Amino acid sequence: MINRLKSVNKRIWLSGPYAVWVFGFTVIPLCMIIRAALTAREGGFTTGNIVAIFDPIHLKAMLFSLEIAAGCTVLCILLSYPLVLAMRQLNMGKKGFMMFVLILPMWMNFILRILAWQMILSNNGILNFLLRSAGLGELSVANTGAAIMIGVVYDYLPYMMLPIFNAVAEINEDLIEAARDLGANGFTVFCKVIFPLSIPGLLSGIVMVFVPSMTSFVISDILGGGKLQLIGNVIEQEFTKSMNQNLGSGLSVSLMIFVLISMAFTMKNDREGKRSAIW
Amino acid sequence: MNDVILQLDSVSKSFEGKVILNSLDLEIRRNEFITLLGPSGCGKTTTLRIIGGFEKPDEGRVLFEGTDITGFPPDKRNVNTVFQKYSLFPHMSVEENIAFGLKLKKKSGQYIKDKIGYALKLVNMDGYESRKPDSLSGGQQQRVAIARAIVNEPKVLLLDEPLGALDLKLRHEMQRELIKIKKEVGITFIYVTHDQEEALTMSDRIVVMNKGLVQQMGTSKSIYDEPQNAFVADFIGDSNIIDGIMKADRLVQIQGVPIPCVDTGFGKDELVDVVIRPEDLEITAPETGYLTGRVISVIFKGAYYEIKVRAGAYDWSIQDVNPAPVGSMVGLSILPDNIQIMHKPHSEDAQAVREEE
Amino acid sequence: MVRKVKSGNLFHGISGLKNLLSRCYIGLIVLFLYAPILVLIVLSFNRSRSRVTWGGFTLEWYGQLFSNRQIMDALVTTLVLAFLSALIATVIGVLAALGIHAMRQRNYQIMMIFTNIPILNADIVTGISLMLWFVHFMPLGFGSVLIAHITFNIPYVILSVMPKIRQMNVSLYEAARDLGANAVYGFFRVILPQLLSGIVSGFFMAFTMSMDDFVITYFTKGAGVSTLSTMIYGEIRKGIKPEMYALSTIIFVTMFLILLAVNYWPEKKPAVREEQRF
Numbered sequence: 001m002i003n004r005l006k007s008v009n010k011r012i013w014l015s016g017p018y019a020v021w022v023f024g025f026t027v028i029p030l031c032m033i034i035r036a037a038l039t040a041r042e043g044g045f046t047t048g049n050i051v052a053i054f055d056p057i058h059l060k061a062m063l064f065s066l067e068i069a070a071g072c073t074v075l076c077i078l079l080s081y082p083l084v085l086a087m088r089q090l091n092m093g094k095k096g097f098m099m100f101v102l103i104l105p106m107w108m109n110f111i112l113r114i115l116a117w118q119m120i121l122s123n124n125g126i127l128n129f130l131l132r133s134a135g136l137g138e139l140s141v142a143n144t145g146a147a148i149m150i151g152v153v154y155d156y157l158p159y160m161m162l163p164i165f166n167a168v169a170e171i172n173e174d175l176i177e178a179a180r181d182l183g184a185n186g187f188t189v190f191c192k193v194i195f196p197l198s199i200p201g202l203l204s205g206i207v208m209v210f211v212p213s214m215t216s217f218v219i220s221d222i223l224g225g226g227k228l229q230l231i232g233n234v235i236e237q238e239f240t241k242s243m244n245q246n247l248g249s250g251l252s253v254s255l256m257i258f259v260l261i262s263m264a265f266t267m268k269n270d271r272e273g274k275r276s277a278i279w
Numbered sequence: 280m281n282d283v284i285l286q287l288d289s290v291s292k293s294f295e296g297k298v299i300l301n302s303l304d305l306e307i308r309r310n311e312f313i314t315l316l317g318p319s320g321c322g323k324t325t326t327l328r329i330i331g332g333f334e335k336p337d338e339g340r341v342l343f344e345g346t347d348i349t350g351f352p353p354d355k356r357n358v359n360t361v362f363q364k365y366s367l368f369p370h371m372s373v374e375e376n377i378a379f380g381l382k383l384k385k386k387s388g389q390y391i392k393d394k395i396g397y398a399l400k401l402v403n404m405d406g407y408e409s410r411k412p413d414s415l416s417g418g419q420q421q422r423v424a425i426a427r428a429i430v431n432e433p434k435v436l437l438l439d440e441p442l443g444a445l446d447l448k449l450r451h452e453m454q455r456e457l458i459k460i461k462k463e464v465g466i467t468f469i470y471v472t473h474d475q476e477e478a479l480t481m482s483d484r485i486v487v488m489n490k491g492l493v494q495q496m497g498t499s500k501s502i503y504d505e506p507q508n509a510f511v512a513d514f515i516g517d518s519n520i521i522d523g524i525m526k527a528d529r530l531v532q533i534q535g536v537p538i539p540c541v542d543t544g545f546g547k548d549e550l551v552d553v554v555i556r557p558e559d560l561e562i563t564a565p566e567t568g569y570l571t572g573r574v575i576s577v578i579f580k581g582a583y584y585e586i587k588v589r590a591g592a593y594d595w596s597i598q599d600v601n602p603a604p605v606g607s608m609v610g611l612s613i614l615p616d617n618i619q620i621m622h623k624p625h626s627e628d629a630q631a632v633r634e635e636e
Numbered sequence: 637m638v639r640k641v642k643s644g645n646l647f648h649g650i651s652g653l654k655n656l657l658s659r660c661y662i663g664l665i666v667l668f669l670y671a672p673i674l675v676l677i678v679l680s681f682n683r684s685r686s687r688v689t690w691g692g693f694t695l696e697w698y699g700q701l702f703s704n705r706q707i708m709d710a711l712v713t714t715l716v717l718a719f720l721s722a723l724i725a726t727v728i729g730v731l732a733a734l735g736i737h738a739m740r741q742r743n744y745q746i747m748m749i750f751t752n753i754p755i756l757n758a759d760i761v762t763g764i765s766l767m768l769w770f771v772h773f774m775p776l777g778f779g780s781v782l783i784a785h786i787t788f789n790i791p792y793v794i795l796s797v798m799p800k801i802r803q804m805n806v807s808l809y810e811a812a813r814d815l816g817a818n819a820v821y822g823f824f825r826v827i828l829p830q831l832l833s834g835i836v837s838g839f840f841m842a843f844t845m846s847m848d849d850f851v852i853t854y855f856t857k858g859a860g861v862s863t864l865s866t867m868i869y870g871e872i873r874k875g876i877k878p879e880m881y882a883l884s885t886i887i888f889v890t891m892f893l894i895l896l897a898v899n900y901w902p903e904k905k906p907a908v909r910e911e912q913r914f
Contacts (some may be wrong), residue, residue: 026432068335090396172364172366173362174362174363174366175351175366175368175369177331177333177360177362177366178353178360178362178366178367178368179368179379180332180333180353180354180361181331181332181333181358181360181426182354182356182360182379182380182383182428182431183354183380183383183384183431184354184383185352185354185381188383193368196370196591197369197370
C-alpha cells in the first residue's frame with residue numbers, strides 16, 4: 001500500500017531538525033567514544049582498551065552482568081504474561097489503567113526506590129521483620145546477587161509489561177473466539193494465538209530490559225553492597241575513580257558491540273520488522 | 280421432532296440491564312438454510328453467539344440433538360462459526376489457518392492435507408495455500424474463513440453476517456457460492472444478516488427478529504407475501520403501511536374509501552394495519568381508481584419508476600414501468616389479492632413492532 | 637465497530653475462580669511495584685533521622701523542606717530541565733515523525749534505526765559518549781544536561797507519535813486543503829488534532845524519563861549543577877536527608893492525583909460497549 005502523502009516529498013524536510021540533532025548528538029558522540037576507545041592512555045592507536053573486556057576481572061563483571069540481565073529478562077517475561085492474561089480475564093484491557101499503574105512509580109525517584117528495597121531486604125529489614133513475626137525464619141538476601149536481581153526486575157518490569165500488554169490488548173477478541181470455536185481450550189489459545197501474536201511486544205520488552213539491566217551500576221552499588229560488580233560499575237569507575245577514560249570508553253564500545261550483536265539477533269527473529277511501539 | 284437438530288428453549292439474555300433476548304424459542308431442522316434476519320440490536324447475533332457458546336444465556340436451554348449444551352464452552356460444541364470480520368489468524372498462512380481445528384483434533388498429516396485441498400477447491404481458493412491472510416482481499420479472506428470452518432465437519436455452521444464487509448457485486452457472487460457450498464457439504468447453515476434481500480435469496484426459512492422477539496418465521500415467499508405484522512412488512516421489501524378499518528369481511532376502508540380485499544375474520548370496524556407492496560399499486564385515470572392523489576415525485580430506478588403520490592395525508596409509494604407527470608392527478612387501484620390486512624399490535628410481542636416505527 | 641467482549645464468558649464454570657486468581661495476581665504485582673514507595677512515604681513521616689528505626693510521627697521534614705536551599709534548587713533544576721527537554725523534544729520529535737513517515741521504505745528504516753540507538757544503547761554509553769563530545773566545545777553544565785535529555789527524549793516522542801501518524805486519516809488533510817486551507821492552517825487544524833493523544837503521551841513520557849534519569853545526567857552535568865537524582869546519589873553514603881523523602885512523597889502524591897484525575901475524571905462513559913454487539 002502506497003500512502004498517498006508519501007508522494008508529498010516536501011514533508012520529508014520536517015525531519016530536518018531531527019536529522020541535524022541525530023548527527024550532532026548521536027552519531028558524533030558515538031564516533032567520539034570509539035575514537036577514545038581506540039586511543040591509548042598515553043596517546044597513539046590501540047585496540048587494547050576494547051580487548052580489555054577479556055581481562056579476567058572485566059570478564060567476570062561481564063559474565064555476572066550477563067547472568068543478571070538474562071535472569072532479569074526471563075523473570076520479567078514470566079511475571080508479565082500472567083499479568084497480561086489476568087488483565088484480559090478481568091476485561092481490564094484498557095491501556096489507561098496499565099499505564100497508570102506501571103508509570104506512576106517512576107515519579108518516585110528511582111534511587112530512592114532502590115534504597116527502599118535495601119531497607120526491605122537488609123538483614124534487619126522489613127522483610128525479615130515480617131518473616132520473623134510470622135515465625136518463618138529469616139532470609140539473608142542483602143548484598144547478594146539475588147538482591148541485585150530483585151532490584152533490576154523491580155526497576156525494569158514495567159518496560160517488559162507495557163509492550164507485551166499493548167501487543168496482547170491489540171489482539172481482536174474475534175481471533176480468540178475463532179480459536180475456541182475451532183476446538184482450542186484456554187491453554188491452546190494462549191500457545192497458538194496469544195503468544196505468537198505478542199512476540200513483537202515481547203521483543204520490544206527484551207530490548208528494553210536486557211541492556212539496561214546489564215549496565216545499571218546504581219542498583220548493584222546499593223543492593224550488592226559494592227562488592228558485586230556489573231560491567232556498568234567497572235565502566236563508571238574507570239571514569240570517576242581510575243580516571244582512565246580510554247579504558248572506560250573501550251569497555252563501553254565492547255559492550256556496544258555485544259549489544260548490537262544480540263539485538264541484531266533479536267531483530268532477525270522479528271521478521272515483520274515492526275516492533276510494536278513501547279508506549 | 281426427529282429432524283430438529285438444534286433447539287433454543289425460552290432463552291433470555293440481558294446486557295447491563297438491557298433485554299436482548301426475551302424468552303426466545305427456536306427450532307432448527309437438520310440440513311436447512313435458516314436465516315436470522317432483523318435490524319441491528321434485534322438479538323440475532325446474540326442468538327448466534329449463544330448457539331456458538333460465546334455467550335451464556337441468563338435463562339433457558341440450548342439443545343443439540345436432544346443434549347443440553349447450554350454450559351458447554353465453544354471448543355466442546357459440534358458447531359463452527361464464520362465470523363463477520365473473517366478473524367483469520369494473521370500469523371498463520373491460509374493452510375495453517377485451515378489446519379488449525381484439524382490439528383487440535385490430532386488428525387493425520389495426510390488427512391489434513393487432503394482436507395485442505397478439498398476445502399480450498401470448494402471455496403475456489405486452490406493455489407493460495409501458503410499466502411498470509413493480510414495479502415488476501417476481503418472476499419478471499421471470507422472464503423478461507425468458510426473453508427477453515429467446514430473442514431471440521433461441523434453439523435451446524437454459524438455464519439455471522441459473513442458478507443457484510445464485501446461490496447455489492449462480490450456479495451451477490453458469494454451468495455451464489457454459499458448456496459453451492461451448502462448443497463455440497465449438506466449441513467445446517469444458520470445465517471445472520473440484516474440484509475433482507477440476502478435473506479430472501481438464500482434461505483430455506485427466515486426468522487424475522489426484532490427487540491429480542493421472533494416476529495415471523497417461514498419461507499422467503501410466505502414472509503414476503505404474507506407479512507404477519509407491520510414490522511415484518513416494513514422490514515422485508517418496501518411497503519405502504521397505512522391505518523384501515525374493517526367494514527365487513529372482505530371490505531376494508533382506507534382513507535375513507537371502502538376497498539375490496541380477501542381477508543376475513545376481523546371484527547366489524549376493527550382498526551387494522553393495511554400493507555400494500557409498491558409494485559401492487561396501479562396508476563389509473565383519476566376517476567377510475569379507488570383513491571386519487573397528486574404525483575409529487577418520480578425517480579427512474581432502472582427497471583421501473585418509483586412514483587410518490589400524495590393522497591390525503593399519506594404519501595403512497597408506487598413502482599410502475601411507466602412514469603406519470605409530476606403534479607398531475609392520478610387514481611390508484613389495487614387488486615383485492617394484493618391487500619394484506621394485519622391486526623394492530625396489542626400483545627407485548629407486537630408492541631415491539633410499534634416501538635420500531 | 638468496537639467489539640468489547642467479556643472474555644470471562646468464555647470460561648463458564650470456572651470463571652469465578654479464574655477471576656479471583658487474576659485479581660490476586662494483579663494485587664501481588666501492584667504490591668511488588670508499590671512496596672518501596674510505601675516505605676519511602678512512611679519514612680517521610682518518621683521523626684528519627686535513622687532509616688531503620690521509627691521515632692514517631694512528624695511533619696517536621698515537610699516544614700523544613702521549603703527552607704532547604706539545596707533541595708529547592710535541585711527541584712527547580714529538575715523540573716525546568718524536564719519541562720524544557722520534553723517540550724523541545726516534542727517539537728523536534730513530532731516534526732521528525734511526520735517527515736520520517738513520508739520517507740521511502742529504505743530511508744524510513746535508516747531513520748528508525750537512528751531513533752532506536754539511544755533506546756537500545758546502555759544509558760551509561762550514551763552518557764559517556766555525549767560527555768566526551770561536549771568537552772570539546774562547551775562547558776558541562778545545565779546546557780549540556782539539557783541537550784543530553786533532549787537527545788534521549790526525542791525517540792520516546794517519535795515512537796508514541798508514529799502509530800498515530802500511521803492511523804491518521806490523510807484524506808481529512810486533503811479535504812482541508814481542498815476547502816482552501818493552506819498547509820500551515822491544515823497542519824494545525826487537521827493534522828495536529830489527530831495526533832494530539834500521541835503528542836501528549838510522548839511529552840508526558842519524555843517528562844517522566846527526564847525526571848527519573850540519573851545515569852546520563854550524572855555523566856553530563858559537570859560540577860555546578862545537580863538534579864534531585866544526582867543529589868540523592870551523592871547522599872547515599874552520608875545518608876539521605878529526610879526532607880528528600882518528604883519532597884519525593886509530595887511529587888509522587890501530586891502525580892498520583894493528576895494521573896487519577898486524567899484517567900478517571902470526568903468519568904468516561906463506556907459509550908459503545910455492548911450496543912454494537914448484537
